[in-house]
Amino acid sequence: MVNKILKLNGRDRDILATSPLFKGMSQQGFSKVIEHVAVSSFEAKDLIFREGDSPEYFYTVLTGFVRAYRLNREGREADIAVYGPGDTFAETGIFNSDAYGFNAQAAEGITLARFETESVRKLVTESPEIAFALMTTLSCNLKNALECVADDRLHTAPQRVANFILKHCPESAQSARFRLPFQKSLLAGKLGLAPEALSRAFSSLKSAGVSVHGRVIEINDVSALRRF
Amino acid sequence: MVNKILKLNGRDRDILATSPLFKGMSQQGFSKVIEHVAVSSFEAKDLIFREGDSPEYFYTVLTGFVRAYRLNREGREADIAVYGPGDTFAETGIFNSDAYGFNAQAAEGITLARFETESVRKLVTESPEIAFALMTTLSCNLKNALECVADDRLHTAPQRVANFILKHCPESAQSARFRLPFQKSLLAGKLGLAPEALSRAFSSLKSAGVSVHGRVIEINDVSALRRF
DNA sequence: CGTTGGGTTGAGCGCGATCAAGCGTGGTGG
DNA sequence: CCACCACGCTTGATCGCGCTCAACCCAACG
Numbered sequence: 001m002v003n004k005i006l007k008l009n010g011r012d013r014d015i016l017a018t019s020p021l022f023k024g025m026s027q028q029g030f031s032k033v034i035e036h037v038a039v040s041s042f043e044a045k046d047l048i049f050r051e052g053d054s055p056e057y058f059y060t061v062l063t064g065f066v067r068a069y070r071l072n073r074e075g076r077e078a079d080i081a082v083y084g085p086g087d088t089f090a091e092t093g094i095f096n097s098d099a100y101g102f103n104a105q106a107a108e109g110i111t112l113a114r115f116e117t118e119s120v121r122k123l124v125t126e127s128p129e130i131a132f133a134l135m136t137t138l139s140c141n142l143k144n145a146l147e148c149v150a151d152d153r154l155h156t157a158p159q160r161v162a163n164f165i166l167k168h169c170p171e172s173a174q175s176a177r178f179r180l181p182f183q184k185s186l187l188a189g190k191l192g193l194a195p196e197a198l199s200r201a202f203s204s205l206k207s208a209g210v211s212v213h214g215r216v217i218e219i220n221d222v223s224a225l226r227r228f
Numbered sequence: 229m230v231n232k233i234l235k236l237n238g239r240d241r242d243i244l245a246t247s248p249l250f251k252g253m254s255q256q257g258f259s260k261v262i263e264h265v266a267v268s269s270f271e272a273k274d275l276i277f278r279e280g281d282s283p284e285y286f287y288t289v290l291t292g293f294v295r296a297y298r299l300n301r302e303g304r305e306a307d308i309a310v311y312g313p314g315d316t317f318a319e320t321g322i323f324n325s326d327a328y329g330f331n332a333q334a335a336e337g338i339t340l341a342r343f344e345t346e347s348v349r350k351l352v353t354e355s356p357e358i359a360f361a362l363m364t365t366l367s368c369n370l371k372n373a374l375e376c377v378a379d380d381r382l383h384t385a386p387q388r389v390a391n392f393i394l395k396h397c398p399e400s401a402q403s404a405r406f407r408l409p410f411q412k413s414l415l416a417g418k419l420g421l422a423p424e425a426l427s428r429a430f431s432s433l434k435s436a437g438v439s440v441h442g443r444v445i446e447i448n449d450v451s452a453l454r455r456f
Numbered sequence: 457c458g459t460t461g462g463g464t465t466g467a468g469c470g471c472g473a474t475c476a477a478g479c480g481t482g483g484t485g486g
Numbered sequence: 487c488c489a490c491c492a493c494g495c496t497t498g499a500t501c502g503c504g505c506t507c508a509a510c511c512c513a514a515c516g
Binding site: 384385421422424425428442 | 503504505506513
């Protein structure tokens with residue numbers, strides 16, 4: 001298990017180059033950063049790092065999904081974010097060298113681009129371009145996190161699920177159909193719900209024209225769902 | 229009311245220079261940034277900006293407290309963050325030029341340092357030092373936001389209040405006493421609670437040796453509270 | 457004094473967690 | 487090939503936390 005460390009192959013390199021972090025970065029900038037990158041693979045449920053560990057690395061997801069979660073004193077877990085292809089996580093370690101703020105776990109078989117925080121910290125002070133890319137990523141992660149707090153505090157379970165579905169529908173479609181990119185239990189965690197609550201939320205959305213077959217979601221009337 | 233725009237006076241300048249954003253920045257860096265700053269004052273309940281507005285400015289709190297909140301469709305409000313002296317907020321606008329992600333309101337009479345996002349965006353590409361400072365601030369805000377999600381999802385109201393109290397006690401004190409820096413209703417919002425729930429949480433903490441007189445909190449046995 | 461605004465207290469209720477049982481599908485081995 | 491199991495998910499029943507609404511308290515202030 002765990003953690004086969006490899007060099008970047010062509011395909012991974014392409015994924016990385018088109019990820020939000022590097023999109024729009026010059027060739028030179030990109031080359032500089034990927035001197036300090038390795039690809040690491042994990043199998044489902046493998047731990048990537050633990051809360052409190054010293055943040056030696058940060059990551060960009062190449063394939064698969066990563067679950068960020070924390071524990072309370074009794075050991076109950078709560079997800080605080082889910083990262084998918086192109087997402088960068090744990091990049092706060094570059095500036096807050098104390099410790100990772102959460103546990104990270106592979107939700108399935110995944111491959112990650114792994115950066116050395118120490119090395120990138122130096123690059124940041126040398127290259128405005130790299131600094132700008134990282135700031136944009138931080139910015140985006142911050143916006144998402146605040147969005148998540150708002151969503152938790154403002155919306156009920158069915159509303160959160162409806163929001164999630166709508167984000168995955170083309171803006172102006174009348175009806176739509178798509179496949180969940182990951183397990184329902186992971187979605188439940190991402191939305192701050194127990195799996196049972198997600199299940200019930202889905203069935204309460206039937207009345208709004210949403211039908212679910214395995215991982216496939218079908219929406220009869222997108223605008224009706226939006227009004228829900 | 230509202231929005232007297234002034235130049236930076238000596239005292240404000242000092243506060244700003246020692247805020248996390250500028251702490252550790254060189255004289256030159258600091259001077260460059262504060263060319264683009266203005267001081268703006270607001271009275272309690274004044275709106276600073278609205279969700280969806282174009283993010284022309286971002287802010288660092290000089291004195292007082294700012295409430296960041298969002299609305300759901302029915303107009304119910306939920307707080308997503310509270311910013312106090314030295315905190316910087318809405319700085320994501322520098323990189324996400326679409327719109328503010330929340331409403332910001334003065335929780336009391338406040339003074340803010342107001343930066344032009346556009347101008348600072350340019351500075352960031354010129355000065356690694358300024359970039360680094362902003363990244364550290366973004367990082368810190370991101371960590372806090374994720375912490376907030378975790379706290380909401382893992383802890384009950386009394387536990388959240390206990391956590392808050394403990395953060396305001398000296399690490400190794402045996403007993404402690406301090407004064408809330410703002411109204412209880414604001415604290416309730418910050419913790420994702422209705423004011424009534426905060427009140428009840430306080431009284432349930434009596435059994436753990438916490439007593440409350442107005443804004444003054446007294447903790448008999450800090451380590452007992454930590455175990456709670 | 458009366459008013460206003462922040463805070464507390466009480467009663468009722470609804471959402472979502474928890475526990476437990478059941479369902480369906482895919483995978484493995486006899 | 488089929489029996490069996492494992493796992494993800496659903497469904498049902500119960501319970502408790504925290505929201506809501508309403509009344510009340512109290513201190514500050516005009």
